[in-house]
Each structure stands twice: as structure tokens, then as C-alpha cells.
Amino acid sequence: MSHLGDLLSGLVDGELSGAELDRANAHLASCGVCRTEANALRRLKHELHELAGACDADEITRRLLAMAGPDGRDRRYDHAVLVPDRDQGREHGEHHRGRRVIWGTVSLVVVGIGAAAFGMGGGGSTGPQITPQVEVFDVQHAITSGDVPYTDPADRFARVPAVATTP
């Protein structure tokens, strides 16, 4: 013997009529299982109805409509529409603030590193004060170039004038 199945919920909701309603009622009269299930559904429906009375029906309708969206897009998983307006605004603000914090932190790090590089890139005056050891350099140059070395800078200003050479 087959049971009412999907027709049972239609019967409880009062959606059946005509021959379908007669056949469902006839079956309930003879089937204890379906009768028990129908009673359970009716109880549940009653309890839901009592709970629904505590909410604003228009609000529920509005939210249900919003789930479908004006463009027909299914927005059931859009968290923003499932929460009240006040929470939605707060979360939206927190989201943007988070982004701003991240961007601000990154900008600060970049500017900081740039400023540090700028600071470190200057200061060519770091290091010891050098007086070139030109007498040492002269000798080294003479050795590698195969020429006679010059003398020290002080001596250069006392150099003898140019001498005409014999070819």
C-alpha cells in the first residue's frame, strides 16, 4: 500500500481540492501511518504560526524578496542581506576600515624604508678624513708603469723649470 507522500503536506496546508482531496481523505481514514504523520505536520504548522506572529510579516516578505534581488540574482548567500540594516552597515564599515588599516600600514612601511634609504644614501661625509699618501701612490704607479716616480706634493712646487733635452 502506497502512502500519501508529497500530497500529505498539501493536505495539511489546505492546498488540495476535488478528487485529489477526496482520495487523500479516504487514504487517511484507512492508513494510520499517514494519519499520524498528518497530525504531526499540523502541530508543527500551528507552532510555526505562533512563532511567526511575533515577527513583522512585512519585514519577512521584504527580506524574502531581497533574497531573490531586483535583478533576479539569487542572493541567499549574501551575508549583508541576511542581517538587519544596522549590523550590515557596521560590518560594511569595519570591512573598509580594515582595508584602510592595511593600506595605511603598507604605506607607512614603504615611506619608512624610503626615508631610511634616503638618509643612508646621504652622508657622503662618513668615513675618515683622508690626505692622499701621494708619495706612496707615486712609487706604486712608477713600479707598474715603468716610469720614474714623482716626489711629494710639497716638492712639486719647487720643481726645476723645463729643461731642453738633446734628441
Added chain:
Amino acid sequence: MTRHSLLLTAVATVTVPGLLAVFGVIGHDQGAGQGDITAALDSAALSGPFPVAPATARAAVRNNVAAVQRASGAPLTILSRVTASQQATGLQLLDKAADAGLAVTYQGTEVSSQSGVDGSVTTISQVWHEGEGATLVRTSSAAMSATTADAATTATSAAAADAASGSPEGVFGVTKSLVALLGQHYVAVYRDSGTVAGRAAAVVELYRFDGSLAAQYWLDRQTLVPLRRELFDTSDNLISNDSFVRVQFGAQAGAQAAGAAVPSTSAQSTWVTAVSPARFLASLTGQGWPVPGTLPGGLPLHAAAWTQTANGKVAELEYSDGLYVVSLFVQQGTLAARLPGWQQVRVAGQQAFVSGQSVSWSGGGLVYTMIADVPPQTVRQVVGALPGSGPPGLLGRLERGFGRMARLVNPFS
């Protein structure tokens, strides 16, 4: 028959001078540098050279042609009346002159005049050299006053130390390593005969690949020791003239050399020669020292060395094409506010100090001191190509800063 005669004449024209020159060189080898090579040199004398390419052609083009010909082993056509064997003779003479500068005992007086960025500089030096031994150099101006005696001592002791360590040295820039470089950048041709300090000399000329005269060497006909050198810039201006005004060879010179006091070498810096100059340069640039591999004027890095001083490490980079030599000394720090004896000038827009052939300036936390045997315009180009004392600009400063930060965080730097 006429054709065969012409062929024989052409072959004889090419081979005879070359063979005579080779015989002359061999004879010089067997005679330990004392043989007379006059006959061979006279046979190899030329009336050229003449540039093949027109004067209006770009030198770079002619040089590229020459490089291709050299690489293929073909005779260079840059100088139309110079054969490959005659070029080889010129280089062989200079190569033998480098050997003679070390092997022959001599003593004499040298006068050197060079054009610097602040005018001409002339020095007079007494030179003693014992064959395969030390070279002692004393400037005559130093001998005149007690205050400069130390400088003369320094120069003398360094030359002596060099001989002991086997570092390259020669007379008037004719060293083995520099002659090897000459062959890559110039055409050497035996040209003529002359006289220097009363001694007969063979004249070898160096030509650039564009046909312009770059240098003339006078080599003693008996010993091949260089007696005189003249350097010319690309505008045919004489920029350097080094010459013996008095010279002696042999036993008498040896006795005087032995009598010359060899000063102490304790005051000298010890220079460590880099085995691979290119790798040494790379290590310097890795440390943030912006030093180039080639200087303006086509002077490639030829040798490198470094030493440790009280103020830290000093790197010496020697750039040369065999004829012109630039020694660039680089060390960390800034120039002292006062440099007694130096003249403050602007070179290529940079604030620099000049003393004779030395130019010193600082930039980017480094002090550069350049001693150059090059034309003054090349000195200006080199100074302009290296970092100077001016502000580096925003990007330059950021680049330098990031480089320093990278070196700070890099454990391997």
C-alpha cells in the same frame, strides 16, 4: 719570364728585410743584448706609414676593420706600406727593449716633462740600475734640500723593493706587460735612426689604427735600452717627453750603481697584486665602490692591487692600453679640508685637488686619487666619469641608500 722576375722581386722585397730583422734579433739574443743591430734595422727602415682609410672616416670603423683583420691573422691594411713582418719587427724591438731595461746595467740622468691639468711638470732624476737587480731613483730637486730628502728616499727604496719582488718595471714605460698591450692597440714600426745623449739610437714609432702618430721611442742601438720617449695626443700635440740627457752603460755604470746607497724599505706599503683584476673589480663594485672596467679614452683595466693603511684599505686599479697608463687609487672616506701643497681646482665640474700628475677628489664616500700619464683631456674625462663631490640627487641618493641597506642585511657581503 718577366712575370717570374716580378714575383721574385716582390718576394725578396717582403722577406729579406724581415729575415734580416729576425737575424738581428737572434744576434742580439746570442750577444746578451750587446750586439750591434744597426745593419738589420737599417734594412728594415721604411718611408711609411700612410693611412689607407680617408681622414674623414671614423676611427672606430677603421679600428673595427683592423680588429677583424688581426683576429683572422691577415696583415693589417691600416698602414698601406707596412707589412705584417715589419710591424712584428717594431714590436719585437720594444719587447727586447723591455728585457734590456732589466738586464743591462746603466746609470744616467733623466729629464721628464709632462702636460698635466694644471700645466706642464718637469722632473730631473738620477737613475742607477744594476742588471737583473735593483733600480735606484733620486730626483735632483730632492737632493737640493733636506726637506725633500725623505721623498727621494721613499722613491728609491720602493724601486729597490720592487726589483726584489719581481714586479714589472722598465724604462720610460717599456715593460713586458705594457708592450704586450701595445700590440693590441697600436701598430709599432721601426722608422729611423737618431741620437740621444750622444748615443746612436733606433727610432720606433707607434701609430693608432686611424694612422695618427701616438708615440716615438729611441732605443740604444747597442743595448736596446730605451733612451727617450715622446707621447702625442690625438691632435698631434706633444704631451710627454722623457729622455736621458746623460747615460753610461757597462762596468763603469755598475760601479756607480753599487756605490749608491740603498735606503731602508721599512717605510714602504706592501701592495698585494690581484691575480684576476676583473674579479677584484667585481668584488669592489659588490662592496658599493663604483669603479669602471674601462676608462674614457679606451683604457681597459690592466692590473690591480691593494694595501692596508691606517685609514683602511686602498685599492689601486691600473688602466692602460700599453702606452697611456692611469693608476686610480680608491679608498673610503672624504678628503681632508686642507691639503698642503695641493692646488684646488675644478676639473670636469668637480671640485678637485691637483698636484703635478696627481688629481684627487672625493664623492660617494670614497676618495679617488689618480696619477695619469695621459693627455689632460683624458684626465678630465676620467674625473667626469667617476662619482664626484656634488649632491647625488634623489634617485642617486636612494640608490646608494638601498645599496647600503642591502649590504647591512646581507650576511655574505
